[in-house]
Structure formats: C-alpha cells, structure tokens
Amino acid sequence: MKKNTNLTEVEDKQNLKAKKFLVWLFIISSFMIFAGLTSGYIVYTAGSPDRGLKTILPQAFKYSTVIIILSSITMHLAYKAAKRLRFNQQMMYLAATIVLGILFMVVQFYAWQVLTRQGVYFVNYNASQSFIYVFTGFHMLHIFAGILMLVNSLTGALKRIPQVRNLFRLEVTSIFWHFIDILWIYLYVFLLLNQ
Amino acid sequence: MASTALHDTAVLHNHDHDHGHHKETFITKYIFSQDHKMIAKQFLITGIIMAVIAMILSVLFRLQLGWPDKNFPLLETFLGQWAEGGRIKPEFFLALVTIHGTMMVFFVLTAGLSGTFSNLLIPLQLGARDMASPFLNMLSYWLFFSACMVMMASFFTVTGPASAGWTVYPPLSALPKAIPGSGIGMTLWLVSMTLFIASSLIGALNYISTVLNMRTKGMDMWKMPLTIWAFFLTAIVGVLSFPVLVSAVVLLIFDRSFGTSFYLSDIVVAGQVLPNQGGSPILWQHLFWFLGHPEVYIVLMPALGITSEVIATNSRKPIFGYHAMVYSLIGITVLSFVVWGHHMFVTGMNPFLGGVFMITTLIIAVPSAVKTFNYLATLWRGNIRFTPAMLFAIGLVSFFISGGLTGIFLGNAALDINLHDTYFVVAHFHLVMGSASIFGMLCGVYHWFPKMFGRLMDEKLGYIHFWFTFIGAYLVFFPMHFMGLDGVPRRYYAFTEFEFMKEWLTVNTFITWAAIVSALAQVAFLWNFFYSIFYGKKASQNPWQSNTLEWTTPVERIHGNWPGEIPSVYRWPYDYSKPGHHEDFIPQTTPFSETMSSNLPHDFEGNAVAEKIQEDWVRNNPKVTTTENV
Ligand code: HEM
Numbered sequence: 110m111k112k113n114t115n116l117t118e119v120e121d122k123q124n125l126k127a128k129k130f131l132v133w134l135f136i137i138s139s140f141m142i143f144a145g146l147t148s149g150y151i152v153y154t155a156g157s158p159d160r161g162l163k164t165i166l167p168q169a170f171k172y173s174t175v176i177i178i179l180s181s182i183t184m185h186l187a188y189k190a191a192k193r194l195r196f197n198q199q200m201m202y203l204a205a206t207i208v209l210g211i212l213f214m215v216v217q218f219y220a221w222q223v224l225t226r227q228g229v230y231f232v233n234y235n236a237s238q239s240f241i242y243v244f245t246g247f248h249m250l251h252i253f254a255g256i257l258m259l260v261n262s263l264t265g266a267l268k269r270i271p272q273v274r275n276l277f278r279l280e281v282t283s284i285f286w287h288f289i290d291i292l293w294i295y296l297y298v299f300l301l302l303n304q
Numbered sequence: 305m306a307s308t309a310l311h312d313t314a315v316l317h318n319h320d321h322d323h324g325h326h327k328e329t330f331i332t333k334y335i336f337s338q339d340h341k342m343i344a345k346q347f348l349i350t351g352i353i354m355a356v357i358a359m360i361l362s363v364l365f366r367l368q369l370g371w372p373d374k375n376f377p378l379l380e381t382f383l384g385q386w387a388e389g390g391r392i393k394p395e396f397f398l399a400l401v402t403i404h405g406t407m408m409v410f411f412v413l414t415a416g417l418s419g420t421f422s423n424l425l426i427p428l429q430l431g432a433r434d435m436a437s438p439f440l441n442m443l444s445y446w447l448f449f450s451a452c453m454v455m456m457a458s459f460f461t462v463t464g465p466a467s468a469g470w471t472v473y474p475p476l477s478a479l480p481k482a483i484p485g486s487g488i489g490m491t492l493w494l495v496s497m498t499l500f501i502a503s504s505l506i507g508a509l510n511y512i513s514t515v516l517n518m519r520t521k522g523m524d525m526w527k528m529p530l531t532i533w534a535f536f537l538t539a540i541v542g543v544l545s546f547p548v549l550v551s552a553v554v555l556l557i558f559d560r561s562f563g564t565s566f567y568l569s570d571i572v573v574a575g576q577v578l579p580n581q582g583g584s585p586i587l588w589q590h591l592f593w594f595l596g597h598p599e600v601y602i603v604l605m606p607a608l609g610i611t612s613e614v615i616a617t618n619s620r621k622p623i624f625g626y627h628a629m630v631y632s633l634i635g636i637t638v639l640s641f642v643v644w645g646h647h648m649f650v651t652g653m654n655p656f657l658g659g660v661f662m663i664t665t666l667i668i669a670v671p672s673a674v675k676t677f678n679y680l681a682t683l684w685r686g687n688i689r690f691t692p693a694m695l696f697a698i699g700l701v702s703f704f705i706s707g708g709l710t711g712i713f714l715g716n717a718a719l720d721i722n723l724h725d726t727y728f729v730v731a732h733f734h735l736v737m738g739s740a741s742i743f744g745m746l747c748g749v750y751h752w753f754p755k756m757f758g759r760l761m762d763e764k765l766g767y768i769h770f771w772f773t774f775i776g777a778y779l780v781f782f783p784m785h786f787m788g789l790d791g792v793p794r795r796y797y798a799f800t801e802f803e804f805m806k807e808w809l810t811v812n813t814f815i816t817w818a819a820i821v822s823a824l825a826q827v828a829f830l831w832n833f834f835y836s837i838f839y840g841k842k843a844s845q846n847p848w849q850s851n852t853l854e855w856t857t858p859v860e861r862i863h864g865n866w867p868g869e870i871p872s873v874y875r876w877p878y879d880y881s882k883p884g885h886h887e888d889f890i891p892q893t894t895p896f897s898e899t900m901s902s903n904l905p906h907d908f909e910g911n912a913v914a915e916k917i918q919e920d921w922v923r924n925n926p927k928v929t930t931t932e933n934v
C-alpha cells in the first residue's frame with residue numbers, strides 16, 4: 110500500500126511537469142503565428158518599391174515598451190513573493206501587473222489613434238501599413254489572455270487555494286507573461302528595423 | 305491491490321478540475337470522455353463518417369467527368385437545385401471538389417489519422433496512464449467535431465459550400481461576390497478551419513508533452529516503437545506549421561470582411577473595378593504552402609509509423625535499420641519546411657529561387673527512399689503473415705513508391721511548367737498522399753481493432769476490401785498520369801468543350817467506373833467495422849504476438865490502462881525471431897535475465913557487468929545456444 114502511494118506521487122509529479130511543458134509548447138506555436146505574420150510582411154514588402162512602412166512610428170510605442178517591461182518585473186516579484194509564502198505581497202504585485210497590462214493596452218490604442226492621424230489606416234493600398242495593426246492587434250489579444258490568466262491567479266490567491274496549485278498557476282502565468290513581453294519587443298524592433 | 309491502483313488513477317485525473325466523483329455516467333464515458341482510448345475511438349468514427357461523405361462527393365463529381373452530357377434524374381431528387389435536370393451544375397462541381405479535398409486532407413487524414421492513433425497508442429505504447437492533459441484532449445475532439453459540423457452546414461446554404469479548391473487561393477476566396485461559393489460558404493470554411501486548427505494544435509501539444517514527459521521506466525527515446533517516433537515528429541511539424549496557416553487565414557478574413565488589400569489588387573468583377581489595390585495573391589501562396597507542404601507529411605508520417613510497426617510484427621523480423629528509420633523521419637521533418645516553393649514554380653518566381661526549391665525538393669526524396677528500402681529489406685525473407693493489416697501495409701509501400709517517383713518529375717522546375725495544374729499532379733498526390741495514407745490508416749484500424757474494441761475484424765471481408773481497394777485505386781489514379789502528360793488540366797467542369805481533350809472521354813468514363821467499384825468495396829469495410837464492434841470474435845490479449853506495451857494491458861480496456869503498476873521496459877520493440885529464443889517474439893517487458901539463451905553482446909549497450917554475466921552463462925550452457933541456433 111505504501112509503495113503504491115509513493116508511486117502515485119511520482120506519476121503526479123510527472124503529470125504536473127507534463128502540463129507545464131504544454132505551456133512552453135503553446136508559446137512556440139503562438140510565436141510561429143507572429144513568425145508567419147512578420148515573414149508575410151517581408152515577402153509582401155519585397156514585392157514592390159511602393160510598399161513599406163513609409164511612416165514614423167508613434168512615440169507611444171516607446172512608452173508601452175517601458176510599461177510592459179515594468180509589468181514583467183512586477184510579475185517576477187509576485188512569483189518570488191509566492192515562493193517565500195508572502196501572500197499579501199504576491200497579491201499586491203499581481204494587481205500591479207494587471208494594472209500595467211491594462212495600461213499597456215490603453216497606450217497601444219492611443220498609438221493607433223496617432224497612426225490614423227498620420228494617415229496610416231488599417232484599410233490601406235499599402236498593406237505594409239495594415240500589417241502594423243495586425244501585429245499590434247494580435248499581440249493585444251495575447252495581452253488580453255494574459256490578463257485573464259493574471260486574474261485567475263489573483264482570485265486563486267484570494268481564495269487561498271493550496272500552495273502547490275497557487276504556485277503552479279503563477280508559474281504558468283509568469284512564463285506566458287514574460288513571453289508576451291519579449292514578443293512585443295520582437296515586434297517593435299522588427300517594425301523599427303523596417304521603418 | 306488492483307482496485308487501489310485504479311482509485312489512484314481516478315484521483316490523478318481530478319487534478320485540474322475539482323469534482324471528486326469518479327462514477328462514470330453515459331455522458332462522461334461516451335460523450336465528454338477524457339479517457340484517451342475513448343477519445344481515439346471518437347476521432348476514428350468521426351473520421352470514418354467524414355471519409356464516407358468525402359468519398360460520396362468524389363463519386364458525384366466523377367459522374368460529371370465520366371458522362372459530361374448525360375442526365376441522371378436521380379441526382380435532382382437528392383441534390384435539388386444543385387443538379388437541376390439531373391446534371392451537376394458547374395458551381396456545385398467546384399464546391400464538390402473543394403470540400404472533398406478539404407475533408408480528406410484535414411478531417412480524415414489529419415484528425416482521423418493522428419487523432420485516432422496518437423491518442424490510442426502514445427499512452428499505451430509508452431506506458432502512461434493517459435495524456436498530459438486529458439481535459440485538453442477532450443477539448444481537441446470537440447473542436448474537431450464542431451469543425452466537421454460547420455463544414456457540413458455549408459451544404460445547407462443557398463449559395464453552397466466554398467468552391468475555391470482546398471488551397472482556397474485568393475482572389476476567388478477573398479471576394480464574397482466572385483462566385484456563389486465565395487459567399488457564406490467560404491465564411492463557413494474559414495470558421496471550420498479555425499476550429500480545426502485549434503483542435504490540431506491542442507492535440508499536437510498534448511502528444512509532444514506526453515511523449516517527452518510521461519514514458520514509463522526504461523522507455524528511453526531509443527526504445528520507442530517507430531509509431532511513436534512518427535506521431536511525435538508529426539506533432540512537431542504541426543506545431544510549427546499550423547500557426548502559419550492561422551496568420552494566412554486572419555489576413556484573408558481581413559480582406560474579405562474589413563476591406564484591406566493584403567491579397568487583392570487590380571480586380572474587376574462583373575464590369576466593376578474593385579477598390580482593393582496593392583495586394584499580393586502570391587503572399588497567400590507562400591503562407592499557405594508553408595503549412596501546405598508540411599501538412600502532406602503530417603498526413604503521411606503517422607501512416608509510415610503505423611506500417612513500420614505492422615510490417616515488422618507480421619514479417620516476424622526486426623525492422624530493418626531502426627535508427628535509419630528514425631533519422632529519415634527527422635530528415636523529412638526538417639526538410640518539409642524548406643520545399644514549399646515547389647508548389648509555386650509557375651508563379652513567376654525568380655528562377656534562382658526556383659532552383660533552390662528544386663534542390664531541396666529533390667533532397668527530400670532521399671529520406672523517403674531510405675524508408676522504402678528499409679520496408680523492403682524488412683519484408684525480404686521474412687516469415688510473413690498476410691493479415692489484412694499486413695496487406696494494407698504492403699499496399700502503402702507500393703503507393704509510396706509509385707507516387708513518390710512522379711514527385712521527382714514534378715520537383716524539376718522545368719518539367720513542372722508543363723505538368724503544373726494538370727491531372728499528372730492529381731495522380732501524384734492521390735497515390736503518394738491519398739492512397740498511401742488511407743492504406744496506413746486502414747492498416748492501423750485492422751491491426752489495433754482488438755485493442756480498441758476487444759474483438760477481431762473478419763479476415764475474409766478484410767481481404768475482399770483490400771484487393772478491390774488496392775486494384776481500384778491504381779485503376780483510378782494511374783491513367784491520370786497520361787491525361788496530365790497530354791495537358792488535361794485539373795478542376796475543369798466541361799473538359800469536352802476543348803477539342804484536344806475530347807479523346808480522353810473514354811478514359812474518364814473508365815476511371816469513374818473504377819471509382820464506383822472501389823467506393824462500393826468500402827461497404828465491406830464499413831460492415832466489417834461496425835458489425836465486429838458488437839459481434840466480432842473475442843480477441844485474446846496479444847492476438848498478433850507483438851512486442852509492444854499496449855498488448856500487456858487487459859483486454860477489458862480499463863481507465864488508467866494497467867491495473868496496478870505500470871510495467872517497466874527493458875528492450876527495444878523489435879525482438880522478433882531472435883535466434884536462441886524459444887518463441888519468435890520477446891515483449892519489451894521481458895528483462896534480459898529471462899532470455900539468457902538469446903542475448904547478444906550489443907544488447908547490453910556497453911554495460912560491462914551485464915556482459916560478463918552473459919559470457920559466464922554462455923560458457924556454462926554451451927549446448928542450448930548451439931542447438932537453438934540451427
Ligand atoms: C519524392 C518526394 C516528392 C516530391 C519530389 C514531390 C514533389 C511535388 C511537386 C513538385 C508538386 C507540385 C506540382 C504542381 O502543383 O505543379 C507536388 C504536389 C503535391 N504533392 Fe508531392 N512530392 C513528393 C512527395 C509527396 C508526398 C510524400 C506527399 C504526401 C504525403 C505529397 C503530396 C503532394 C500534394 C498533396 C500535392 C498537390 C497539392 C495541390 O496542388 O493540390 N508529395 N509534389
């Protein structure tokens with residue numbers, strides 16, 4: 110009987126590890142969407158000299174970059190706090206990350222406004238410019254999903270779910286959140302290089 | 305003991321959702337099941353239904369090609385406005401071709417094949433209780449099911465299903481007003497494919513994570529059966545390629561519904577100039593074929609894995625060149641991402657680039673050839689048992705050779721300028737992808753039916769099914785090569801309107817007859833399949849005397865797969881007819897200490913202690929080894 114419980118523990122650990130691995134795989138597939146889109150941009154733009162960004166990217170993108178880097182830091186702090194069993198701190202940092210995430214979305218929307226004022230519309234004969242909206246829009250979908258995961262971790266912490274699961278949720282959330290942070294930097298650098 | 309272990313597994317599965325009940329109701333057992341074996345059966349049966357529908361669609365458009373001027377009043381009875389006066393309308397012909405291709409490639413040979421056998425065999429052959437995430441696994445099936453429903457729904461719209469071909473090239477697919485099928489039908493196609501992509505991705509993530517994390521003790525990667533290698537690499541191809549189709553589809557949706565111009569430029573519809581400017585239809589082809597070519601290997605590789613296993617088991621011989629088989633699968637995986645341009649030789653691509661794609665395409669023939677030769681070498685002087693599964697496996701090898709050879713012609717850019725978009729291409733991919741993969745799938749169904757349903761399928765019906773399908777497929781697809789060489793284009797509704805194609809009418813009629821006969825032969829299979837589920841002969845635990853782990857599970861197919869502990873693995877899966885052993889198979893769970901009379905020095909992978917023990921044993925028992933070796 111004793112042997113049997115040990116066995117399940119081993120299987121159990123294996124199971125959690127496998128689930129965490131799923132998140133990494135999801136990140137790879139998600140990255141491939143953006144790899145596809147950016148390659149599409151390159152192929153499209155190379156087709157004719159009339160295509161290309163042909164505009165100055167809004168300053169707002171710089172602010173959103175700073176915001177999202179900050180949010181990655183708070184995310185990490187939340188994770189560290191949870192590991193040290195400081196749950197109030199954990200919740201505070203989680204809340205801060207959520208606020209920063211929302212702020213990021215607001216700044217991105219503002220950037221879209223700036224773009225339209227510059228005459229760079231989504232519906233455009235130069236689809237290179239439409240691509241800016243596709244990149245940022247798809248990225249914002251990810252931010253939105255990330256915020257949902259953050260809220261889920263936060264409510265878990267509020268309900269004081271068992272530490273194993275609290276930590277598991279937090280780990281999954283932070284992997285994803287850092288990914289979308291890096292993803293934004295990739296997209297921004299990509300756009301800057303093509304400016 | 306057994307019951308406690310069972311209980312433990314039930315607890316395990318309740319980790320990601322809190323409800324603690326583990327009494328199964330009809331709904332949790334058969335409908336929203338999270339058991340990988342049940343999900344596999346759901347995928348299989350849905351796949352079979354989709355295959356039957358897609359096959360009927362193909363017979364319908366073959367009727368038009370076989371008898372372009374004849375009326376079939378019966379068609380009007382069934383199809384109504386699609387076949388007014390008993391003749392299929394041109395618009396509906398295009399819809400039939402499109403949905404036939406989409407369903408066969410994606411629903412039958414991707415979801416039906418990978419979904420069934422990856423789900424069934426990954427946990428069973430690796431020694432796991434279930435998938436990494438049983439819940440996501442269930443979600444994957446229901447997304448697939450919804451995709452099928454949405455695609456079917458498009459037959460019940462006024463304007464009909466999508467009609468731009470399975471590759472849905474813009475501008476036809478991007479302009480709702482271009483042809484009737486580009487309207488709501490195309491929208492439904494896109495919705496369906498989005499659901500389907502989500503399903504495949506979730507499935508693939510699960511397969512990879514399970515293979516990497518949940519193998520039982522002793523099952524290192526190099527002890528995995530080739531089936532698992534194939535499913536694993538297929539899933540990797542899927543994870544890297546399907547997301548790119550998402551990007552392509554998203555841009556297409558923007559073009560269709562938001563007025564952007566990613567793919568559209570300079571278009572006049574019904575005398576009206578459209579506002580869209582500056583887009584590039586070639587962009588779609590790049591994005592689509594970046595998925596599309598890997599997709600053909602997503603379809604083929606599981607079939608190759610299944611047949612490797614079946615051929616070794618039924619030849620009673622170790623698979624020839626196990627490592628070479630794995631490396632060639634890896635080679636195909638990598639190369640499949642750098643050859644997509646061979647579908648675009650005639651898009652006006654830079655000839656230098658065409659040359660590059662030509663070379664990569666011809667290189668991919670090398671791992672394919674390695675696999676073929678290894679199959680033949682395994683069969684060579686084997687102690688072959690011609691079960692229906694084995695016949696279908698050999699059928700795959702045949703189709704893989706005859707269809708693969710024409711790929712080499714098509715891969716040469718200069719030749720492809722003539723052959724592109726003709727029936728030669730249709731012949732090529734129906735042999736190498738369509739027939740080969742379907743045969744791999746049927747081979748798997750006959751072979752693992754006892755594992756799924758605890759019963760055996762009828763062999764006689766299996767033989768009838770095989771011979772009619774095998775000969776039928778060649779009669780259907782082989783003549784198409786000649787039509788293609790003469791320049792008959794694919795997807796033409798009224799080919800007899802062109803003087804030079806008129807002489808091909810008799811051939812087309814012949815092909816249609818062959819198609820009808822092969823379609824009828826499938827009734828033998830369907831009857832056999834569904835009848836045997838309920839009334840087939842009861843199967844024993846290991847009916848094919850096979851080495852792999854799934855045959856150590858009880859015939860009753862319990863939740864959690866093994867009562868009590870999961871067995872450990874000691875050896876590779878292909879110890880068939882090993883000299884010195886009293887039986888012609890040694891399961892992976894048999895330790896070397898129990899097979900002293902047949903162990904070979906390289907079995908111990910350089911473990912000096914074990915080698916020493918073996919040497920001592922051989923010295924003390926010289927007689928046994930010599931007599932058994934004779
Ligand atoms: C020996 C290796 C192969 C080579 C060199 C090769 C080459 C080609 C080429 C050049 C084309 C484009 C023809 C055209 O449209 O003008 C083509 C089409 C196609 N091939 Fe292959 N092929 C090979 C193996 C395979 C395999 C193994 C599969 C599937 C399992 C496959 C599936 C297809 C399909 C589905 C198409 C047609 C797609 C369409 O236009 O609808 N090929 N092949």
Ligand SMILES: [Cu+2]
Binds near residue numbers: 596600643644647
């Ligand atoms: Cu290809």
